[in-house]
Amino acid sequence: MQSIIETLLIGLSNGAVYALISLALVLVWRSTRVVNFAQAGQAMIATYVGFEIASRSQVFWLAVLFAIVAGALIGAGVDYFFMRVLFKHATEGPAAVVAPVIATLGLLGVIRAVVGLIWSSEYRLIEPPVSRNGYTIGETTIPFSPLNTLIIVTVCIVLIVISIIFRRTNLGLALRASAYAPEIAQLAGVRTAQTRTIGWAIAGGIGGIAGMLVSSENYLSPYSLDLLLVFGFIAAVIGGLESMVGAVVGALLLGVLLSLVLNVFGTSATFTSAFLILILVLLFKPDGIVASRKGRRA
Amino acid sequence: MESLLQGRGAVRKRLLFFILLGWALLIVGDRVSNVRLFQGAEIAMFTIALASIVLLTGYSGQVSLGSGAIMAVGGYAAALTITNLQTPIWFAFLMAVLVSATFGAVLGAAAARLSGPYLAGTTLALAVGVPALANQFNFLGGEQGIFFDVGFPPERFGSDFSQDKWFFWISSFLALVSIFITSNILKSRFGRTWQAIRANSLAAELAGIHANRMKILAFTLSSALAGLAGAVLGMNLSLVAPGAYPLSLSFALVTGAVLAGISSLPGVMLGAVILVAIPEIADLVAGGLGDSEKVTTHLPGLIVSVLLIISVIFTPNGPGENIRRILHKKSAH
Numbered sequence: 001m002q003s004i005i006e007t008l009l010i011g012l013s014n015g016a017v018y019a020l021i022s023l024a025l026v027l028v029w030r031s032t033r034v035v036n037f038a039q040a041g042q043a044m045i046a047t048y049v050g051f052e053i054a055s056r057s058q059v060f061w062l063a064v065l066f067a068i069v070a071g072a073l074i075g076a077g078v079d080y081f082f083m084r085v086l087f088k089h090a091t092e093g094p095a096a097v098v099a100p101v102i103a104t105l106g107l108l109g110v111i112r113a114v115v116g117l118i119w120s121s122e123y124r125l126i127e128p129p130v131s132r133n134g135y136t137i138g139e140t141t142i143p144f145s146p147l148n149t150l151i152i153v154t155v156c157i158v159l160i161v162i163s164i165i166f167r168r169t170n171l172g173l174a175l176r177a178s179a180y181a182p183e184i185a186q187l188a189g190v191r192t193a194q195t196r197t198i199g200w201a202i203a204g205g206i207g208g209i210a211g212m213l214v215s216s217e218n219y220l221s222p223y224s225l226d227l228l229l230v231f232g233f234i235a236a237v238i239g240g241l242e243s244m245v246g247a248v249v250g251a252l253l254l255g256v257l258l259s260l261v262l263n264v265f266g267t268s269a270t271f272t273s274a275f276l277i278l279i280l281v282l283l284f285k286p287d288g289i290v291a292s293r294k295g296r297r298a
Numbered sequence: 299m300e301s302l303l304q305g306r307g308a309v310r311k312r313l314l315f316f317i318l319l320g321w322a323l324l325i326v327g328d329r330v331s332n333v334r335l336f337q338g339a340e341i342a343m344f345t346i347a348l349a350s351i352v353l354l355t356g357y358s359g360q361v362s363l364g365s366g367a368i369m370a371v372g373g374y375a376a377a378l379t380i381t382n383l384q385t386p387i388w389f390a391f392l393m394a395v396l397v398s399a400t401f402g403a404v405l406g407a408a409a410a411r412l413s414g415p416y417l418a419g420t421t422l423a424l425a426v427g428v429p430a431l432a433n434q435f436n437f438l439g440g441e442q443g444i445f446f447d448v449g450f451p452p453e454r455f456g457s458d459f460s461q462d463k464w465f466f467w468i469s470s471f472l473a474l475v476s477i478f479i480t481s482n483i484l485k486s487r488f489g490r491t492w493q494a495i496r497a498n499s500l501a502a503e504l505a506g507i508h509a510n511r512m513k514i515l516a517f518t519l520s521s522a523l524a525g526l527a528g529a530v531l532g533m534n535l536s537l538v539a540p541g542a543y544p545l546s547l548s549f550a551l552v553t554g555a556v557l558a559g560i561s562s563l564p565g566v567m568l569g570a571v572i573l574v575a576i577p578e579i580a581d582l583v584a585g586g587l588g589d590s591e592k593v594t595t596h597l598p599g600l601i602v603s604v605l606l607i608i609s610v611i612f613t614p615n616g617p618g619e620n621i622r623r624i625l626h627k628k629s630a631h
Contacts, residue, residue, distance in 0.1 A: 276422060
């Protein structure tokens with residue numbers, strides 16, 4: 001039985017990683033009205049790129065940089081070469097509503113298979129710059145490690161950078177405008193299509209960081225990020241799927257709750273309770289805990 | 299009730315067709331090898347599973363990415379019944395249908411309130427999580443799973459009646475019965491009501507349809523079919539384990555349904571044949587590429603997903619619709 005503070009800290013560290021994925025999902029959802037199930041796949045390719053760099057150069061941060069760039073390029077590519085084509089073709093008939101969802105699912109499948117073909121299903125591990133072993137206080141070792149500290153600090157930096165981009169720059173203004181009122185933004189001279197692609201790139205880059213952080217704590221395999229996608233989605237729904245603040249708050253909350261559940265009931269209850277949280281939020285607070293002005297539009 | 303549903307003649311004609319189809323399968327089953335029989339049983343299993351997606355997505359307009367999870371529920375229900383209670387085979391399948399239908403009804407009650415992406419995400423979470431649950435509880439047998447033994451074929455069929463043929467018979471029989479029932483439901487008032495809800499749920503409500511109630515019904519029936527398919531899958535493998543119901547199974551099913559035309563019930567058999575053929579084709583290609591373990595594991599997934607993307611972009615409503623449109627254009631000129 002850990003002390004309550006250790007449990008909370010571990011929960012925050014896990015929640016910080018969920019926050020990145022749920023932020024990426026929310027960014028894409030706001031601009032494109034698609035929950036991008038391929039987000040985990042994109043993050044996975046970026047992470048494998050990072051893994052290659054890390055194992056050659058032994059420099060963790062260089063690898064993270066490459067993962068961010070790779071993730072951003074893939075994100076932009078997916079929007080430019082894939083989503084645009086999709087929206088041109090699948091516009092009518094009984095399948096039009098489900099087509100985007102199914103298409104991102106197909107993309108996830110392609111990415112999983114391609115990653116498997118290139119890197120095989122072997123488990124890999126990215127060596128972090130700091131220790132994975134917990135801090136030792138006096139004579140007891142607690143589960144919270146320097147790596148967890150690193151994760152929390154990194155995520156904080158990412159969140160600060162993102163909020164500066166969105167609040168203080170013209171790009172951020174354009175991103176927000178084309179998400180909330182695409183037609184008005186277009187009339188005001190914003191190139192909404194290009195802005196959307198940039199939004200996808202930012203989401204992809206964030207996904208790359210998330211993948212690197214998770215895979216330096218746990219093993220990396222073509223399937224290792226599935227659960228991250230699910231938890232990121234649940235976090236985004238807790239936050240209302242529209243709000244970036246909501247996504248982060250939802251993720252931290254989910255991380256702490258799951259950490260508490262893990263501590264009290266053991267691993268078998270983790271997924272069940274995550275699913276239960278999702279269902280409860282959807283039934284009783286479908287707009288999320290952070291109320292957005294418009295509510296959900298889908 | 300009968301007159302409310304549809305004309306008796308139509309039902310009789312369909313019944314006759316299915317009996318003839320069953321008879322044809324019986325004859326074919328006597329003339330092919332055991333490998334083909336096994337694949338035939340797989341096709342029958344996929345046919346049932348795809349029918350469940352056509353009913354749910356094609357008719358009532360709800361997306362489910364979690365068919366694999368519901369199949370797992372059905373499979374485990376049947377296997378636990380037959381292992382612990384030593385019941386006859388038919389009872390195990392009945393339990394699979396009942397348990398998964400109950401599961402589906404509970405899930406459907408939540409799902410009926412959700413729109414597109416929320417429902418897709420929730421069911422995806424199911425597909426990732428439910429098979430993994432088996433690892434956590436002892437009575438579910440963990441990663442190794444539990445045996446699903448329906449026993450040897452009855453002795454009156456003779457000694458050269460193979461196990462594969464027995465599986466083929468059971469699977470085909472269940473597929474025929476469930477497709478017959480499903481096609482009648484889809485052609486009935488219920489089918490039309492679901493289509494109305496999918497097209498415009500507000501207008502449907504104004505016309506006096508309880509949209510939520512009908513959506514839950516669709517989810518329940520679809521889960522019953524998926525659960526049956528899961529039990530058939532378990533029987534064919536003689537085992538139910540988390541590995542038998544992976545996330546890629548759910549992906550493959552969505553692909554099969556989209557390929558065959560998501561609102562076309564006759565298409566499901568074609569979709570099922572394609573799904574069974576893909577690993578065969580992948581094996582051939584992998585053999586040409588040097589037969590490494592990497593290629594054989596991941597190539598089928600690649601083919602399935604590429605097919606899914608191509609079909610969802612170019613023929614989102616099934617190839618039938620595109621052919622109709624081309625014919626229509628030609629006749630207009």
